[in-house]
Amino acid sequence: MDMPNMRARLIVVFVVTVVLSGFLTVAGTSPATAATPSDSLWFDGTPLTVHDGRFVDGQGREVVLRGYNVSGETKLAENGGLPFASVADARRSAAALRALGGGNAVRFLLSWAEAEPVRGQVDTAYLAAATEQLRAFLDAGIRVYPDFHQDLYSRHLFHTGSWYTGDGAPEWAVDAGSYPKESCGICFFWGQNITQNAAVTKAQYDFWHNTYGLQDAFLATAQSTMAYLAQHLTDSEFAGVVGFDPYNEPYAGTYESGQTSRTWERDLLWPFYQRFRARMDAAGWQAKPALVEPNLFWNANIASQKQEGGLLDAGTLGTRYVLNTHFYDQKAISGILMWGKANDGQYATDFAAIRDRAAAAGTAAVVSEYGHPLSGTVSDKAPTVLKAMYQALDSRLPGASWWSNPAASGPVLSGSQWQWDLYNGRHHELMNDNPGKVLTSGDAWNDEDLSAVRLDDSGAATLRQDARLLDRIYPAATSGATAAFTYEDRSRDGSTTLTWNPVPSTLPNVSRLVGAGQYGLLVWRSGSGTAPTELHLPASFPIAATTVVSDLGTAYAPPPYTASTPVGVAPEPGGTGSRRLLLTDADSGTLHYALVTNGATAPSADLLGAARSELTAWAAARF
Template identity: 30%
Template sequence: MRRTGKRGLSTAVLAVLVLVAGGVAATATRHEPGPTRYLTDDQGRALFLHGLNTSGSAKGAPDRLPWITEDDVQAEYDAMGTNVVRFLIQWQAVEPEEGVYDEEYLDAVAERVEWYADRGYHVLIDMHQDLYGRYTSPEEHSGNGAPEWATHNDGLRVESREMWELVYLEPGVVRAFDHFWGTTGEHPGLMDAYADAWGHVAERFSGHPAVLGYDLMNEPFGGSLQGADFEAGPLAELYRRSIARVREADQDTWIFVEGQAVGVNWGLPSFLPHLDDPREGDPRIVYAPHMYALPMDLGQPYEGEARRQVDASVDLWSRNVRVVGERLEAPVVLGEFGLDMSGAGAPEFVARMLEETESMAAGRVYWSNDHDGWGPWEDRAEGEELTPGPLAHVMNRAYPRAVAGRPREWGTDGASGALTVRYEESAEVSGATELYLPEDAFGDGPGEGFGLTVDTPAGDGGWTSRWDAERRVLHVTVTVAEDGDETVLTVVPD
């Protein structure tokens, strides 16, 4: 979600949203978070995702594609060592006419997927929407997502607003969502058409080694139906239909689901029910909520009393996310978080969220890779190279890209800067543990910028390591191990 225009909600609209969120909170049942779950790759290694949404620019671009070039993808890796991209696509671009899929658009998406694949990225394909779609108003002034043929607002008003989120409350937008979710009963085929579009996308990318998964809908909004009635009702039904279509074409990717944006983005619990995965083998469902702390969404900086309120919101979000993850029996990935990096305390807030997701063993994907003040780049003139800004410097931190076992704990020592990863060996996992180590903290490599210790029952002769200087990734392979052995990797800057 890209926040633009005037900051802060009007009192009346805020009251509506608080009532909605309050209804969610009032019906919440207190549960405790369950065991940590992980995304895994085809070698069984636990994956930690660290990257950017790419990008908000695609929403308004005539071709529905982000601004990036292949060189820009390389610049992103060089600046931040990211390993995942949440790549935005739109239903209106995939299926501009009912039942007709735009293969040229998907070709262009596939070309960009290859740019990331060539640099070792995981690609999460996100079917993005905001405000249902641009065709809710004759002027097409707001929104992105749904095609014109799937937009029915019965001629109701949709006014442009300085703060774009308020357009969600316009009668025509609410009615368009109500028709989509089947609340009105007048256009019953829309959810099936959306699920079919996902089936087509999955068929196109099935088997691609870089495509990690599919995010079924960005920030769902229920129209006149909110809270548990929406999430456990039509939203869950859309997910079931879409999962079924995806699995007809693709048995291997992970499927990412989100709760409703209102309330959940601020830290309140989602009421998504458990979703079955019809694939052969263990389910591959991921819970991928967003986080936009309410005080900051209302324009407050990350300092003083507002900072304490934001931290409390983050703590609430973290706990509720883990509870919902347990209900879904799913690993957690933070699909969006972000803010204007020129604001007071902005880098500190990003660091806070990175630390929080690390404590949860959750992946994180920042919003967004753009030139709008939120992104990682300084302003540049046309033709100039990208220059990393404050966000890039915060995002460029050590982390385990993949762990060849069952992770138990990992983190960076604030005083020494040492990265420590502790895990159990598993007979079901192969390959190396991969650690990304940024140059500013870890220098030029082993012996020239950092030292490595490996504590494993096999001793010094039971492991090997390899340094990939180009990608700044340390590969550590324990060659002699038994199932259940504990291994601790520690990388210390010189």
């Protein structure tokens, strides 16, 4: 993770022993049996591409990526800049991420310092280990996009007694510069080093100006890394690699006289991305997009930090690039600027800006980091802050206005929460290589604690946040184009159930059917393909308690999916016991809807029919 001023994060312990017996599978099959769906329900053999501002698979379906960052362990030295201590841990993590966290994608962190410890010499042993760990996620049916991660430029800028540390650039890159002794002065949050620590700002400036050939060296290592992945993954595995995030949270360091954040993006950041794009092509990644981040202060929600940006002068990004940004509520993290909890629609405007900027740039968007501290003085805000963030990913509307104006819902955004890490609370990190300063708690990195998962005392993976919040219904693949989507997770803030999008009283039978349960509602316009629409089914939606009301049909305890079944359930790939709802239409350009809820108990045919009539009339009037 990383973020400007005012934020904290966490690395959670999570060496996962996944207990799959608690997850129902289709038609009584075991997880092992359910792990081998037909090829038509697996990756389709082609990479995702960008088309009409959406991620699209080889069958023409609109794809939404949801998951986590794996993981902040890469920022530490204890496991040599790898996300995991072993491939076995990577496999445990991937299985739990699928089964407990409901994810279908991860942002996979890599370290420049470990990839090129000696200038001009790529460490193939590191690349081999990273590739095997990355493969563990692909084997679990999880798509991956790697990220060369950095925070505060490099740990090697920081002295052994420092209060803070960094990650990213190798030691030789720091030795090349004549940087002042680092000091943040009076800083309350590690992110203040980004603008206040002269060593950090000077090193950042040097990178963007290619001083000492730093940028050239980075790009050469990036190309070698991508070429290694392309050569050592099978074709089907490589198809699961979405693209590459070139540089985490870019910032100028210091602006030159007369330079603005916008002109810095135009003159230095965007040319860097173009150079990175050329390296992708040379490494065999021509069909995959670069997931490019604007100036990290572009979408800040504190007016004094917000800067003009968003790659405004890059023209139409099109199919070769994806707008990739982060979002943290720095007001909430500060503990001062937001006193209460987050509410319905809290981040609708912030996330609308992401949708609008991506649309103007002619490309898809991904929010590759978001989260909130899970310990400390502001952790009480986490349940509402994260619910509001997920709400904003699902729709640009508050719950209060969703049912009356669903056509304004906007595209469903892809995103990866910070973070999912096996080792939270059980680290042994020598901060800045200081044997007298061994960090074990939280992330073991600058007092952050944001991981969604930890290992309990029995060694089993345990969520640190409400499962109802994290394991969500979302449209993983839509046959055609999404017209509107909402999900009421009814997650909890302590003992309080948060309901921000109740079914309106104008739909009494739908309201009766949903009751106090969770529900998701997808509206889409069919395309010309034959592959089904797929919705992830959370663990809180066991088949025997799931009800579907759609213009395609109704079902209580929907049956196993077949090509002739308009509404059916199938396992998700990877053998974790997780499931998906599959909806099949046989037309093109037609508006369809599907309500999915776990609130009903053996609903009558009359109630299902009445709810369907209400939803049909509602959809006809609203779209």
